[in-house]
Amino acid sequence: MAFPFDINQIFLERVTLLDQTLVAGNRKSTERPDLLEHIVTVIDELGRASAKAQQLTTPITSASKLQSQKHQLYLLKDVESHRGHGMVVGFLKVGYKKLFLLDRQGVHIEAEPMCVLDFYIAENFQRHGYGSELFDFMLQHNNLEPVLMAYDRPSPKFLSFLAKKYWLTQSVPQVNNFVVFEGFFLNKTVAQLRKVPLKKPDGEIKPYAVMEREVVNQEQRALPWPFPLPHSPQRSVSSQSSNSLSVGSSPSRVPLQVTSASAVAGNRDSPQSPLTERCRARRTSIHHDHDPS
Numbered sequence: 001m002a003f004p005f006d007i008n009q010i011f012l013e014r015v016t017l018l019d020q021t022l023v024a025g026n027r028k029s030t031e032r033p034d035l036l037e038h039i040v041t042v043i044d045e046l047g048r049a050s051a052k053a054q055q056l057t058t059p060i061t062s063a064s065k066l067q068s069q070k071h072q073l074y075l076l077k078d079v080e081s082h083r084g085h086g087m088v089v090g091f092l093k094v095g096y097k098k099l100f101l102l103d104r105q106g107v108h109i110e111a112e113p114m115c116v117l118d119f120y121i122a123e124n125f126q127r128h129g130y131g132s133e134l135f136d137f138m139l140q141h142n143n144l145e146p147v148l149m150a151y152d153r154p155s156p157k158f159l160s161f162l163a164k165k166y167w168l169t170q171s172v173p174q175v176n177n178f179v180v181f182e183g184f185f186l187n188k189t190v191a192q193l194r195k196v197p198l199k200k201p202d203g204e205i206k207p208y209a210v211m212e213r214e215v216v217n218q219e220q221r222a223l224p225w226p227f228p229l230p231h232s233p234q235r236s237v238s239s240q241s242s243n244s245l246s247v248g249s250s251p252s253r254v255p256l257q258v259t260s261a262s263a264v265a266g267n268r269d270s271p272q273s274p275l276t277e278r279c280r281a282r283r284t285s286i287h288h289d290h291d292p293s
């Protein structure tokens with residue numbers, strides 16, 4: 001992804017970590033006021049490209065969102081390209097989220113794992129190992145293992161990536177849009193797990209985490225009159241999934257089938273797994289008029 005300014009001047013390292021401050025490295029934005037403007041442009045552009053690749057109506061990553069949330073955004077650049085000005089290859093956004101999850105026995109567990117929230121490698125750089133480079137950098141930086149993380153509605157490509165690179169194939173069925181894999185519940189310290197009492201006093205019932213992707217969905221549903229909502233069957237899938245966020249509705253949900261390794265192991269020609277199909281359905285449910293290519 002090329003920009004009309006010198007990427008190598010803005011992002012000094014191959015991988016730059018950005019947070020709420022939007023400061024790249026330890027440079028002060030007061031020294032170079034144009035830097036902040038360029039960083040905002042890059043993040044917004046990446047967020048839009050990621051949303052388009054995932055067929056989301058609204059980007060879940062933008063500079064203003066990053067400023068208001070305690071997330072970490074890892075940005076990868078290619079130093080040499082664009083006549084030495086560098087290009088942005090992609091980004092990975094992670095952050096801690098308080099989630100209510102179901103363990104293998106179906107017991108509600110409260111956890112606050114590190115979650116993958118958004119991940120995008122520019123189309124012309126995909127399948128060249130850049131995604132793995134960025135992901136490995138983030139894991140090392142946070143001293144984490146992929147199995148201890150939760151994944152916010154992973155796309156089929158990302159599921160294939162996780163299966164291929166980290167052997168994450170067996171998911172534990174959930175009633176929200178996060179995916180966790182076998183082994184997540186074994187490490188109680190890192191995942192900060194806590195069993196949730198079956199019955200809570202009135203007023204203490206907490207909803208499942210409201211995800212950014214779900215908020216995007218809500219935004220779309222809240223179109224002002226006179227814009228009508230499209231009447232597609234996929235949209236009703238979307239409403240069901242948003243209902244599943246409440247504790248009250250969760251017990252009646254049918255648990256998902258456990259995913260088999262072969263189903264998500266990255267064979268593009270094989271039939272998709274139930275998990276992949278579910279993720280695809282949810283993403284498709286917020287499909288818009290963007291061309292997915």
Ligand SMILES: CC(=O)SCCNC(=O)CCNC(=O)[C@H](O)C(C)(C)COP(=O)(O)OP(=O)(O)OC[C@H]1O[C@@H](n2cnc3c(N)ncnc32)[C@H](O)[C@@H]1OP(=O)(O)O
Binds near residue numbers: 152157
């Ligand atoms: C929680 C979330 O963020 S979900 C959103 C994830 N992002 C997207 O779906 C956006 C579009 N996709 C992408 O940006 C990229 O494909 C990523 C980020 C998923 C992976 O980045 P890449 O640089 O392609 O990964 P990398 O080259 O290290 O690994 C390649 C592996 O990823 C998977 N993968 C990448 N692209 C594809 C694809 N088009 N179809 C199927 N699997 C794919 C495969 O397992 C592939 O291995 P293979 O080529 O041997 O089959």
